[in-house]
Structure formats: C-alpha cells, structure tokens
Amino acid sequence: MSYLNYFEPYISKIARHEDQLTRAFLIVLRYSPLALFIFYDYMRSSLLGLARNEYISVEIPETSQIKGSNIRFWTQTGNLENARQFVSVLITDERIEISSDIKNSNRGAIYDGIISFSDELTLIIENKPKSENVWKEQLNPNLSKWIDEHKEHMDTTPQLVKVPAILEWKEIIKKLNEILLIDAVGGAEGLIISDFLDFINRNFPSLNPYDNLTLCKNNRELIEKRVKNILMSVSTEEALVDYHKGWTYYIKSDLPDIAKVGIEIGFDQDKLKGLWLSLYFGDTSSQAKSFYNRKIDYSKIEHLINEGWKCDPNFHLSHIRLGLVWLKTPEGSMQDYYSFWKENVNRIDQYGKEEIRTLLSELDRLKLIILKNDELDTQIFKTNRDRINVCPGLGLSYEYPAEKAKALDSMDNLIDDIKERIREGLGILETPIKFIK
Secondary structure, three states: OOOOOOOOOOOOOOOOOOOHHHHHHHHHHHHOHHHHHHHHHHHHHHHHHHHOOOOOOOOOOHHOOOOOOOEEEEEEEEEOOOOOOOEEEEEEEOOOOOOOOOOOOOOOOOOEEEEEEEOOOOEEEEEEHHHOOOHHHHHHHOOHHHHHHHHHHHHOOEEEEOOOOEEEEHHHHHHHHHHHHHHOOOOOOOOOHHHHHHHHHHHHHHHHHOOOOOOOOHHHHHHHHHHHHHHHHHHHHHHHHOOOOOEEEEEEEEOOOOOOOEEEEEEEEOEEEEEEEEEEOOOHHHHHHHHHHOOOOOOHHHHHOOOEEEEEEEEEEEEEOEEEEEEOOOOOOOOHHHHHHHOOHOOOOOOHHHHHHHHHHHHHHHHOOOOOOOHHHHHHHHOOOOEEEEOOOOOEEEEEEHHHHHHHHOOOOHHHHHHHHHHHHHHHOOOOOEEEE
C-alpha cells in the first residue's frame, strides 16, 4: 500500500505528528509539478551553497534537466531507490549548521521521505519541525544495505553527496503562497496547495514565515521569532541578542546604567495587542547609582514623554540577584521620585531589615512608594534574608500598537524606526551607544 495515494487512509498518527506533515507535503509535490520543481530548485541552491562554503565540489542536475516523467515518491520506508547519486535533505524550522560530512551509516534507517528522479538522483528527506530535535546521524543513510542488495545490477558505485541540503519550512511555505498569489496554477493543483497551507495553519502554525508581523498571523511563537530577528538586525552583533525567561528577547547593553534593551509583546486574548520597546534604567543598585550620578535634567525625560514615551518608576527590592518586591509610586509623583534619588544617590545601597523598614516608611510618607505590607513581610521581614538591595529603577517604554507595528513592518520600516527609538531613549544618557547599528 502506498501511503502517498491520496485516497488511502493514514490515521495511525495525530494530525500534528511530523509524519503527517511529511506525508502531506510529499502529496503536494506528487500532484503539483510546479511545486515539485520549485522545491527542487530551492534544494539545489541550498546544497550548492553549503558545498561552496565547505570547498566541496558537487555536480547535481539543474532544474531544467529534470524530467517530469518517472518521478517516484515514498514515505516512512527503509528502502532506497536505484540512483547514481543520493542527497540527504533536512527540512526544519530554522537553518542550522551540520558540522560533519554526510556519510554512509549502518543504522536501521526508516526514511521520512524519498523522491527518486529516474535512475539519476534520489533525495532522502528528513523532516524535523523543531530544529532542536535534529539528530545529525539521521541525515546519514544506510547505503551499504542497498548496495549489497543491488550490486549485481549496478554499473558504478553510487555517489553520496558529502553535504546536506538544509531547507526551512518558512521558505517552502512562502514559495507555495507565491504560487497561489500569482495564479500560477489552478484547478486541482491549486486546490491541493491551498489545502496544504490550511493544514499548516491548523496543525503547524509555528512553521509559517515570520519575515514581517502580518505573516506571523497572531501566532505567539512566530511573533517572538520576528522580535528576535528585529533585535538581531538592530544590534551590532547578533550574539548580543538573548532571551530572558518570563520576559522577552533583548539586546545586551554595555552601559553601566542599563543591562538590557527589550521588546515586550502584548496579546489581547489570541490577537497581538502591540509591541513595547522597553528600557529599564537602574534595574540593580549599581546600575541605579550610575544612572542617578549622571544628574540628568528632568526636562530630557519630559521631552521623551512628549515624543510618545511612557515613563514609570520601577522601584524594587532585591536579595543578591533575586527580585523580591516591586512597589508602585502614586500617580503624578514621577518627577518627585526621580528628583529624590538624583539628590540621594548615596542612599542607593544595601540595608539590614530595620534599616530598610525605616527607609520604606520615609518613602511612603513622601508619597514616593505605595507599601505592600503583606508582600514585604513574606519576602523580607519574615525571612532569613538579612541584607536587602534598594533598586530605584526607572522604566521607559514606547508602544507600537499592533496595526502600526504591522504596517511599518510590511513597508520594511519597523527595524529602522525601532533603531531610532532606541537611540532616542538612550539619548538621555548623553554617551556613545556602541551596541546599536
């Protein structure tokens, strides 16, 4: 029985299983010649690119040399088709590096997909929707078994190409969307491509393209990937971009006043609400001392507020590197809060329990904080923590409502806008910003 016969049932696995994805995609390639040749062209380009990088000579038929007849497809099989050349193809969510050469393996292999182009070329497909699940040994086929079974009928020993073709699902999906957008196919061929894209949206939405926010289709994982790429495009080095668990992606700062420049993501139920460019100055005691020692005139902060930035106190207490309690400031007290700490930098320090109790009472009396006694008792006063750090931070955020962010991104203007806003927000420090392009 052929699992790629469209009418044969294939219900042993749930729709979200990667084998269902492989089968669905191979059915598209089997029934759509245009999709197949576009896929082949993408595969060939990736293969030759990796070969050049590794200084390996590879000759593989051009797309125009591939004949449309006698092309065969299989999925979930341990058998390889007769061919002069074999290519290992990995399809995954993000491009990864494969450090070792593709080589013959003695493992008992079951291949996700096989595409045989007559007797010339066979593609051995490994599908991994999540790149972190890639096991590199799976890219090494067992040619020994196949050679032993077919050596009597072989003219020459088949060639196993030493580099793989590494393809990204988002690029494949983008190419299939383009086929439909330009009305390149119609009838059953167009319908099966459309059905496959619907199948992706329902069962593998995180594989969709994320080149701009509109393409992310309100999928949180794709939007996070897009935010990561935006920050990598803004920073001078991609390695400066990292992820803070429970917060967001951010750029590591080399400034003493601020450690991270992040883009927070907001959702309203299942829809993107907006992005917030976030700058948290003075997030630790040492950062706060550096920030307030600059004696920045408050008019500079007011200017940012007039330009659309939101400015909020970010007063909190910590122990070692653990944040314990965040205390809000009464509405309308922002300038008083800033002025107090600018004039009292020496009080940004580490305190014992009784000292911290006295300081908090004073700040409460001055209407610079709103006490949360239960939380203070739980996190500080009724614990064994004996030294508490005072962190009178200040947060700046610039909101990009969802529609504005999508529009800017669709016009390729969002990255430049965010870059300028980062420089604008950090501009109050009046110091060179070296980690932003």
